[in-house]
Amino acid sequence: MSKFFFLVAVVLQWGGSHAQQPYINNKQLACEDQSDNITQGYYCNGLNKSCLSYITFRSTTTYNSAADIGYLLKADATLIVSLNNFSSEFATIPRDKLVIVPVNCSWADYYYQHNASHTISESDTYFIISNDTYQGLTTCQAMMAQNPYNYRNLSVGSDVLVPLRCACPTSRQSAAGFKYLISYMVTWGDNFSAIATKFGADEKSVLEANELNANNTIFPFTTFLVPLTAEPKIIESMQTS
Template identity: 45%
Template structure:
């Protein structure tokens, strides 16, 4: 019995250790299994969510312009991004200008944890002769996989009806706890091209070879395969060495803040508004609104009194200069009606009442 409990405790400890490791580790390189379109359950559908850390983030994927997708609008439509952000991130002058074929384009996406897999979902309408493998490898340039498409949709992998709308899970990932602690602000999903190495990819994005290997849990002797995704950790500190990187400069000459999706903020040399000034502005605005409300109420009262005065004056004129008219009925065999009138100049006494 003691042996059973010791075995149980050992297994439980190993299980908890596995989850602890998952919450702090980087993502494992998926190699060529991502190109497999079989129904094997052992093939990964994407990057695992980091337990207890980021469940969503703004991420970036790379896409090489093709004949059908060579404008910011077309690429945005395919990958579910925003054309204006694509244009700004890649210094494109227009949303509809043609981009040179095979030019590497950075595409910002919103990365969410769906189940236990990170992904960015976007719709895709099927055209003639399209099947999962072609969508994954050609249309989306390996930013998704057959396995992920099969899991998200219910059509036969090789017999999808024309006009069907599929959900395409674009592969992305958020920084792990270790990466965030080390200054990584965003993970870029790059599709490996022929001849690429960890060194050449690092030079492309201002990242060291070691950081890329660590981000993908790779060793230096591990082979990187063509047409497979690899994660590139982006750090703002790289901008001091590689200021020409796309995530370092914005159109207004300000730095990018990766924690909010590489949006623009003032750098340390720019002018910042002091916190005290912000607080004073808030108090001042609140006081101004209060004064405005009180002033509006007083104006309303004044107009209301004026309206009543005008109405009384109108009634006064209608009654021939008389303000008050009242009927009084006496009890008895004969009904007698009295009228009491008050003029603007004097009060009429009771012995001047008229009988009817």
């Protein structure tokens, strides 16, 4: 499909800047299937070509400080410290704690994204990088589309672009008072009500932001957009050492 016809299709399907964003619905697991554009990222249908946005990341044994997470996600560690009320950039974060990360979200071709980079190691594949290292904040389809290496021929020691999924508010969301979107990483046991409550959001607006209804299913390790009227608050008190 040519770029012109793809753009026309996007405008017709999503109604320009008024439409919300479709939920990825586990389609990121089929790495070699690039037939569904939603695996590439969230559509550029907002009022602005760039904006302050937020993503979430759960601390691991490898990435367990604001400095480590900032390095991985190419985000400002000092802002991570301030937003999450950590004591310092290098304070240890307990494993599996949800960390809110502010990022600059920008229009790249047809999709919003925040760019990180990753150096290929011996065991890496696009699937491992996107779903394990980056916890589903990107997809193997998006990585394959934006890097020169094919799925079976990653070059150890080379750097690859990692387009992280983010989005800017649409005109409809802005008119409703929403200033930011946060790409929340769904985990086991999550439901619409719990996610909305976690961020002090309205469940109806959360469903609309992802073009879902209350009967739909959401899956772990997929991004889920939550519209916010103000900067996200601390999810829970996190004591660091």
